[in-house]
Amino acid sequence: MFVELKKISKKFGNFEASKQVSFALPKGALAALLGPSGSGKTTILRMIAGLETPDAGEIIIDGQSVKDLPPSQRGIGFVFQNYALFRYMTVFDNIAFGLKTQKTPKSKIKERVFELLSLIGLDDLAKRYPAQLSGGQKQRVAFARALAPWPRILLLDEPFAAIDAKVRRELRAWLRRMISRLKITSVFVTHDQSEAIEVADRIIVTNEGRVEQTGSPIELYRSPATSFVARFIGESTVVSDCRALVGFENAPEGEGAVRPEFVSVYAQGEAVQFENSVQDGEIESLAFRGDALEVSVKVGAYSLGANYSLEKPPLAVGDQVKVLIYRLYAFESGRAVLISNNRLANGGAGYNFAI
């Protein structure tokens, strides 16, 4: 493993910003630190960079503990949340800064800066000041500046947060391309799950200073380890009592989460294969999502999200429908357990579950 955090703890006063944080990333990984605001993502990033000192635990980069290594010796490129470009320096001088402090020869600096400028596609803007750049351009410059001194690890704090939605999609794809081309081990912070899923090959989910789970996007999606991850990833509806749903009478007592892809909706009169596995519901809202309808259906006290094929009989708000829930995540003392509809399991042998 190239970057490893072992039981890192950090307190600010009495507040525990990091609690026993551990994870490991292989060389070349592109990892996302994903979690709600205040969950300690930035703190983790800053401790890796050396801008913050952990109270306990160990950070290992390339087999070496970095405890006694000052920030500038760790080989870290850092892209700050608001870029933190040097406002009184040109784009060229911004990118050249890290090289100048390393006493790189002038000709070499020039070569490297122009190489990076062409990499980020801003060759013509070398003489501009940060204030004369768009948000996306600033971000690229910050990226180039972090990369200039050949760092071992690239850390990015909410790299897309300050950019408007349209440009953000472009930049995500761009960043992914760049990083996989440069093969540099990277960690970026985000609180947007779609961003993490789209860009990262590994996701570290944080919550209240703890790491909830680490894994590939698919692993997290398929098998959330904790109730927090089950809620946070995907568009789950949280139900306060699983046993209230038909087919889950034997589920563990308490809360659970139902994902849209766990739910099928049958219009009035439509054939239902396992009559006793369904329950009544009422359509609350409909939204067209290109290839399917996104419906919200009221089942008892809960509003469940579901997808509804356009091939099936048309639906309208207020329609009475039958609802089949194939499975759900039941929360058992903080863990998420996947439970199948017991009436299907009894009567629906051979049914093809598709997630």
Next chain:
Amino acid sequence: MRKLKAHKASHVRAYREENPYIRRFLIIVSLLFTLILLVLPLLSVLVQAFGSGFALFWKAVTNIFTIKALYLTGLCVTFAVIGNVLFGLSAAWALTRYRFKGQGILVTLIDLPFAISPIIAGLIFILTYGRLGWAHPFLDEHNIKIVFAIPGLIMATIFVTIPFVAREIIPVLTARGTDEEQAAVLMGAGFFRVFFQVTFPHIRWALLYSVILCAARAMGEFGAVSVVSGHLRGKTNTLPLHIEILYNEHHYREAFAVSAILVIASVLILTARSLVERLAKKEGPQ
């Protein structure tokens, strides 16, 4: 609903109709105050100074005691500016970039010279370093003279001007945040590179501005300096003290002539100040 709107509109109109009178009144009040309290007295200083011809003015100004006082004032201003920049930058940096014990006390203490009467400031120095002061035996032993000597004048001037730079720089540093500095540190920049290449450009106009204000204040300082000076003509008299003596001795023309120097210097400083303001605005936030 509609009624309410109509009422509102008429209210706005009524206010607008009133406006011209209030406007005129406020403008006249401000101009009148400026005229009576500022322009007329200043003009009369100049008129008095040059009223009996340039030759007499020149004679008063080139008087040996005047020149010595001018030199002393220049010395005080120079040291006040140097002390202010050193203290102001250090205090501003320490207060905005570090956490340490006594931070809150330092913030409060910085403002003290503005709140305290200058005469008290002068007395503090007498009580500390004067003949009856607790530090006097030590100073006497090492043959150091502070009170009734130039060091005392300089210290008193620094004392009364000390908040200028710090007060101006602290808000700028706070508003700028530390992101740029942290980025620079991560890229291996040492303290001086961070300060001069990253931080300094942000504060240079504020610094220049506060230095100008500090110089103006130091130049005109009378109270604290008057206490520690001892009024030794040609030795411990700054320009304001020199003027007072001339005036008390009924040398009115000379007093006004020397005052004219201070007035002209103030005008120059004000011009420099607005020039700095203009330049800073023009450069804007890069």
